[in-house]
Amino acid sequence: MEDFNTDAEVLQELLYVYSLKGQRQKGIGAVERALIIFPNPSSITKLEVNEAKELMKKYPVLLARDAIHAGVIIAQGYEGILSADSNFDLIKEIKRYDPIKFAESL
Numbered sequence: 001m002e003d004f005n006t007d008a009e010v011l012q013e014l015l016y017v018y019s020l021k022g023q024r025q026k027g028i029g030a031v032e033r034a035l036i037i038f039p040n041p042s043s044i045t046k047l048e049v050n051e052a053k054e055l056m057k058k059y060p061v062l063l064a065r066d067a068i069h070a071g072v073i074i075a076q077g078y079e080g081i082l083s084a085d086s087n088f089d090l091i092k093e094i095k096r097y098d099p100i101k102f103a104e105s106l
Contacts, residue, residue: 004082006034007042007072009065044068047075059090070094 011031018027035041042048051071056062062070066087073081073094080095081088088096 004038005040005042005076005078006038007048007069008044009068009072011035011041013065042072042076044072045075048072051075055091055093061087062090063087 011034014030014034015027018024018030048068048071051074052064052067053071055067055070055074056064059067066085069081069083070088070091070093072078080097082097082099082102084099086096088094
């Protein structure tokens with residue numbers, strides 16, 4: 001899966017959401033499995049944060065977490081994002097791939 005990657009924020013979200021639901025161990029397991037598939041997740045650095053900030057200026061309805069994900073895509077030069085979240089369609093600088101359509105194309 002060298003053509004695909006994830007970022008540290010996605011892994012943080014897994015830990016956060018599962019912990020919030022009282023399923024901390026499940027979240028830890030999900031992150032452990034994700035790190036096997038994506039052994040070198042992208043970091044969130046000043047570059048990615050600056051990209052996110054600029055996107056939030058340009059797109060006032062863009063949520064901070066979505067801006068960070070999009071900032072990573074732009075800063076790292078990735079092709080796009082695999083997400084069911086249609087809010088990413090608002091961001092002209094990136095392409096969103098629907099997970100179901102993507103899986104069907106494999």
